[in-house]
Amino acid sequence: MTDKSLLIKTVDLCKQFGDIEVLKGINAEIYTGDVVVVIGPSGSGKSTFLRTLNLLETPTSGEIYFEDVDITGDVNINYHRQKMGMVFQQFNLFPHMTVLKNMTLAPMKLLGLSKKDAEETAISLLNKVGLEDKANAYPNQLSGGQKQRVAIVRALAMSPDVMLFDEPTSALDPEMVGEVLEVMRDLAKTGMTMVIVTHEMGFAKEVASKVVFIDEGIIMEEASPKEFFENPKSPRLKEFLSKVL
Amino acid sequence: MFQKFLSDFHQNIIEESRWEYFTRGILITLEVAFFAVILGVLLGCIVSIIRSSYDLNINRHKMSVINVIMWPLNFICKVYITIIRGTPAIVQLMIIYYVIFSGVDINKVFVAILAFGINSGAYVSEIMRSGIMAVDKGQFEASRSLGMNYVQTMIYIILPQAVKNVLPALGNEFITLLKETSISGAIALNELTRGASIIGSQTYNYLFSLLFVAIIYLALVMILQYFISKLERRLRVGDR
Numbered sequence: 081m082t083d084k085s086l087l088i089k090t091v092d093l094c095k096q097f098g099d100i101e102v103l104k105g106i107n108a109e110i111y112t113g114d115v116v117v118v119i120g121p122s123g124s125g126k127s128t129f130l131r132t133l134n135l136l137e138t139p140t141s142g143e144i145y146f147e148d149v150d151i152t153g154d155v156n157i158n159y160h161r162q163k164m165g166m167v168f169q170q171f172n173l174f175p176h177m178t179v180l181k182n183m184t185l186a187p188m189k190l191l192g193l194s195k196k197d198a199e200e201t202a203i204s205l206l207n208k209v210g211l212e213d214k215a216n217a218y219p220n221q222l223s224g225g226q227k228q229r230v231a232i233v234r235a236l237a238m239s240p241d242v243m244l245f246d247e248p249t250s251a252l253d254p255e256m257v258g259e260v261l262e263v264m265r266d267l268a269k270t271g272m273t274m275v276i277v278t279h280e281m282g283f284a285k286e287v288a289s290k291v292v293f294i295d296e297g298i299i300m301e302e303a304s305p306k307e308f309f310e311n312p313k314s315p316r317l318k319e320f321l322s323k324v325l
Numbered sequence: 326m327f328q329k330f331l332s333d334f335h336q337n338i339i340e341e342s343r344w345e346y347f348t349r350g351i352l353i354t355l356e357v358a359f360f361a362v363i364l365g366v367l368l369g370c371i372v373s374i375i376r377s378s379y380d381l382n383i384n385r386h387k388m389s390v391i392n393v394i395m396w397p398l399n400f401i402c403k404v405y406i407t408i409i410r411g412t413p414a415i416v417q418l419m420i421i422y423y424v425i426f427s428g429v430d431i432n433k434v435f436v437a438i439l440a441f442g443i444n445s446g447a448y449v450s451e452i453m454r455s456g457i458m459a460v461d462k463g464q465f466e467a468s469r470s471l472g473m474n475y476v477q478t479m480i481y482i483i484l485p486q487a488v489k490n491v492l493p494a495l496g497n498e499f500i501t502l503l504k505e506t507s508i509s510g511a512i513a514l515n516e517l518t519r520g521a522s523i524i525g526s527q528t529y530n531y532l533f534s535l536l537f538v539a540i541i542y543l544a545l546v547m548i549l550q551y552f553i554s555k556l557e558r559r560l561r562v563g564d565r
Contacts, residue, residue, distance in 0.1 A: 136466050162472030172467035175563045176485050185481060186471040218563040231467075238471060 084111045086145075087242060087273055088133060093142035095128055102128045104297035105142070110242070110275060115268045117288040117305075118277045121320060126277045126294045130246050133275065134164045147241065162190055165235030169247040171227040173219035179206070179230050180215040183237045191238065198237070205233040209263050225256030229263050236267075243267065245276040281324060285309055293317045337524055337533040346520030351541060354517040357437045358503045364442025365502065369449025372402045374479060376450065377457040381465075402450070409447035415508045417444055422512040433514040437506065445502050452494045456487030489560040496553040500546050507542075517541060 088110040095103040102125045110116055120126040131137045133144060135157050143150050151160050174182050183205070184198035193201070206212045209229040219227055228248055235243060245264065249257045261283050268274060268287050278284065284291055284305060291308040293301040293316075301308070301317050309325075312318045338344045379399040409417070418440040426436060460483050468478040488495070507518035515523075521538035525531035 134470055136470060158469075158472050158474045160472075161470055164470070166467075166470035168463060168467060170461075170463050172461070172463040174464065174467070174482055176489065176560075177563070186473060189477060189481070190472050220564060235471070 084113060086110075087112045087114075087147065088275075089145040090133075091143040091145070093129070093132060093144065094140045095125070095132055095137060096140045102297055103132070103139070106294075106297075106299055108292065108299060110273065112241075112273050113271050113289075115274045115287055115289045116276070116292060117284040117290070118275065118292045118294055119279070119281070119284060119320075120294040120300075124295045125297045127246055129294060130244050130275060130277050133244060134161050134166060136166075158190075162186075162238055163241045165238060165240035165243040167228070167231050167235055167243065167245045167248045169250050171219070171224070171231045171251070173227055173231055173234070175219050178216050178218055179211070179222075182219070182230065183234045186234075187237050202233070202237055205236055206230075208266070209233055223256060224252045225259045228252065228256075228260045232260075232263055232267070242273040242275065245274065245278065247277050247279070249278065249280060279324070281309070293320070295320070333530060333533050336528050337530055338537070341527075343524050343527070346515070346524055347517065347537070347541065349515060350517035350520035350538075351545075353434060353515060354503070354506050355545070356434060357441060357506045357509065357514075357516065358499075360438040361441035361445055361502060361506070362499055364438065365445030365449050365498075368442065368446025369453050370484070372405065372446065372450035373453035373457060375399060375402050377454050378475075380458070406447045406450060409444055414441070414444050414505055415511050418508065419511055433509075433512055436512060437509045437514055437516075441502060441506060444505075445498060448498050448501075449495065452491050452498060453487060455494075456489075456491035457483055459490050460486045485560075492553065492557050492560065496550070496557075499553070500549060503545060503549060504542060 086109060088108070090106050090108045093103055093106040093108075094101070106125075106129055108116075108129075118126045118129065128137055132139045133146075135144075135151060139152060142152070144152050146160055146164070149155060149160065151157060173179075174185075177185065180199060180202055183202035184193075184195065187193045187198045187201065188195060203212060203215060206215055209232070211226060211229055211233075214222060214226065214230070219230070222230065232243075232248075248264070249260050252260060257280070261280065264274070264276070264283075265287055276284075276288075286305075288305045290302060291305050292299055293308070293314075295316050301312065301314050303311075308317075309321065312321055338347075375395070375398050379395045382395075418437065421440045422431075422433070422436045464482055464486065465478060468482040469475075473481070506516055509516045510519035510522065513519075517538055521534040522531075524534040528534070
């Protein structure tokens, strides 16, 4: 966390699905080393916002600058996506491949790593999340928490510059939420830039460097976690926090 | 009774080396079926990828580049499927042989492979399309989010899962194709069924030669079935 340079910047980001305006002009700045937690009521557009950052959803208008390049322009998005890891609510591991193959496929095909190097990286990442014995297991043999930890290290195997988390614990049994948050907490400590959409308020308070409240398609409020939770300004946020805390 | 059976067997199979109609017929039938399956799967994969890519990615509100390229391709594929599925295979075979290659000295085996391959491709493409559409959208997003492009995602992530989904239906299609080759007699190709009917016309005993040829088809299909279920088991490894 030495230099805090601007990593992602969105300008007037809008997204419509048919006639429904989901994002109505989002201006956000994410610096390297930031852990940005995005919260908001369901249907507020927070997941859509996250998914536009790596263009899984194409914005209707507006710009997204990632490492000073406007990725909504005429660029090879596949190249930029290599540097943006993403973790999904439904894990989305490849069920026809072992854990190891899940983690080595993209590094071998895209970064040109040899099988040996890719597997070494994968094993050392699996070690970090305590799943080294699952390298040759298939995703369906894992518990939900294990699947999500594999999904996180699969994204990390590409050595991304930022990690996007789309409600990573929402599909988990309660007793498995902890192990996934633990991995994310450790990741934050390494200085990884993270953007996390979540409903885990405790986690937001503890790990976030900035909390963003999205409602009705715009950023209603953003602040440090202390300020955000102890001294909310907008009435919508006050109302939201009173319901969830 | 048994005496009659033996003499019929002798007359229909042994006499004048009539068994050669069967051995040569089996080879031709297998040759046509094998290469037609390959051609059909290739065509089917290409057509199904075009059709499902169009259905999944099309942006109906914009005149984007994708629309301009994909719309005609998709249209051609739809016409192909409609015509092939809408007309009898035997008519297609005869059109290719007697109309398209009329007056050209051409290998009948090649014509049969071409006709059955094109015919099968239409069915395989719809089978594959159902398999592709059944793969969870999240698989696609996960692959793309790692930075893999559309083609890589299709080859490494979507198609393997799609094939697994539709293998029973594909097996059906391969079996149908193997038996469908029996209509090649229409272009005077000496495959298995035509061999049997020639024997029958020589000995005036159709029962024996047709029964015999039916048993051969049954045996071939059972062997094919064995390999398909073996493949099915292999693709199921990830299912616990």
